[in-house]
Amino acid sequence: MERTFVMVKPDGVQRGLVGEIIGRFERKGLQIVALKMMRITPELAARHYAEHREKPFFKGLVEYITSGPVVAMILEGKDCVGVVREMMGATDPRKAAPGTIRGSFGMDIGRNVIHGSDSRESAAREIALFFTESEICEYSLNL
Ligand code: CMP
Numbered sequence: 853m854e855r856t857f858v859m860v861k862p863d864g865v866q867r868g869l870v871g872e873i874i875g876r877f878e879r880k881g882l883q884i885v886a887l888k889m890m891r892i893t894p895e896l897a898a899r900h901y902a903e904h905r906e907k908p909f910f911k912g913l914v915e916y917i918t919s920g921p922v923v924a925m926i927l928e929g930k931d932c933v934g935v936v937r938e939m940m941g942a943t944d945p946r947k948a949a950p951g952t953i954r955g956s957f958g959m960d961i962g963r964n965v966i967h968g969s970d971s972r973e974s975a976a977r978e979i980a981l982f983f984t985e986s987e988i989c990e991y992s993l994n995l
């Protein structure tokens with residue numbers, strides 16, 4: 853079954869959106885297999901956002917993502933990388949479709965509430981960066 857990495861960013865935590873966001877994924881039918889609140893170190897931020905290292909917004913991005921706790925999770929489900937990206941909406945919340953998470957709750961590309969892996973390869977890399985094997989719960993749904 854496919855897995856993806858999702859993180860409610862510091863602005864989402866500060867604004868009290870954690871429950872709303874997790875609830876959307878649960879109600880959609882995605883399975884939470886790992887979940888934790890944590891503070892991202894500058895080192896972890898630099899590794900997570902390595903592809904943006906040369907971008908003009910990189911310094912601000914690292915400052916922001918390390919500025920307060922985040923809620924990191926692994927979600928599991930069929931096609932879940934794509935399903936989560938559809939539910940999040942476009943990176944820039946002002947361009948995200950109404951009803952998506954960013955479209956509903958954001959106005960600023962630098963404060964876009966949530967991160968989700970953009971491919972299966974990114975998901976595998978990000979899951980390994982944020983979680984150890986022992987933090988992942990394997991369980992079947994008996995629905
Ligand atoms: P995320 O999905 O976490 O991946 C990279 C992040 O960089 C992105 O969300 C945005 O928060 C941020 N980002 C992308 N483009 C810009 C930009 N032009 N200015 C500021 N932040 C940006």
